[in-house]
Amino acid sequence: MLSLVEENYLKTIYHLSDGGGQQVSTNAIADAIKTKPASVSDMIRKLDRKGVISYTKYQGVNVTSEGISAALKVIRKHRLWEVFLVQHLKFNWDEVHEVAEQLEHIKSPLLIERLDEFLGHPKVDPHGDPIPDSQGVIKARPQIKLGDLSPKSEGLIMAVNDSGSSFLQHLDKIGAYLGARILVVDKEEFDSSLRVKIDDGEILFISKEVASNILVEELTS
Amino acid sequence: MLSLVEENYLKTIYHLSDGGGQQVSTNAIADAIKTKPASVSDMIRKLDRKGVISYTKYQGVNVTSEGISAALKVIRKHRLWEVFLVQHLKFNWDEVHEVAEQLEHIKSPLLIERLDEFLGHPKVDPHGDPIPDSQGVIKARPQIKLGDLSPKSEGLIMAVNDSGSSFLQHLDKIGAYLGARILVVDKEEFDSSLRVKIDDGEILFISKEVASNILVEELTS
DNA sequence: TACTTAATTTAGACTAATCTAAAAAATAAT
């Protein structure tokens, strides 16, 4: 059984490791969790002892298969709660993340299965992120960064890489939303900014930073 | 701002004080929270410093008006979540208390107001306990213990005094539920047990312990 | 290879919450 703090570390490490693939450094964890590297050293030793990561000093950490399954359980809860907040409590997609950070730690297998059922077994959360099923199976969808779309091609907005409210409010402002059709009019060599059209609207400028946090599925036209 | 543990202490003290009325002793708190009196001594000094209770050594504690309002906020959340679990996630009334003990600590004013709205501003929880409104106003309903009902009189089951699953499962077994009509056939002098009829069903025996945890509104027949 | 810098770990200290054992105060009983 993991504490709330341990769950947060594990989830963060899982994300940084790209689903268990990459090795993760102490500093990267400290950065993501907004804590000090010294605290991370302590915690990863503990998580290693609990078997959810494997760690050798100065070598960074890897998530074990038990760790992956535990992380996916937390992520499943986080994303199901986000769906609930948006679909039933009229939250905007930029208001859900903070609350879901708390709700994801509620311990009750019955609760989460009933919530999943209540929501109709949703496949993605309000940010387009896939929701692991009760077995921990998560299916990725083919999606690339908007910034990697070639000029003149078109895509559908499938997900966002940043669930912070400032980014999402910016998307609201420019009229971008999940499911929107987006056409890359052209791309500026110098700063990698884009000019795009959303749903055949007027031309908008999009910075490299924004473009890298919008995930699209290319439309084969 | 109170920690999760402080919220639990305050809520317990509020309940033991009967809504802020009575003074509460260290041992009573320790008993209710299943902790040691030494721990309670530490905590009540802290809660006093935070202004939610007033405490003088060896004198027990009283809940302040700030304390009452903070306790009612936690209780409101607890009871709203219980309604959600029963009405929307198909939980039985004996399954909700443990989960609500966790959910009551989620911090988000928006969440709780939206949940209240989603639920249609319910007035009581699945155990018949009144839900404070967003201003912290809680209106008690006239109800007495089943054990205090005189023989031959009839009442409606309005609430239960014990939300533990074993008690509630017992009620399920004998067919007692909120809203049921209950007739006291007669009362045994010796052990204060009752013989009752629920909704004109067959005669049942009810012990003093059970009778004191069932709250009824007397029917003026 | 030797030196410099960056990353990581350890040492020691702190807060929150808890416990056991012992001391002090308040009640109850002779």
Add this chain to the structure above:
DNA sequence: ATTATTTTTTAGATTAGTCTAAATTAAGTA
């Protein structure tokens, strides 16, 4: 009014999680 008992508080330790500062290891550079 003295004891005896119960209640409450204090003293000292423990665990989880965090921090700063110092030591250690690894990596980068000349």
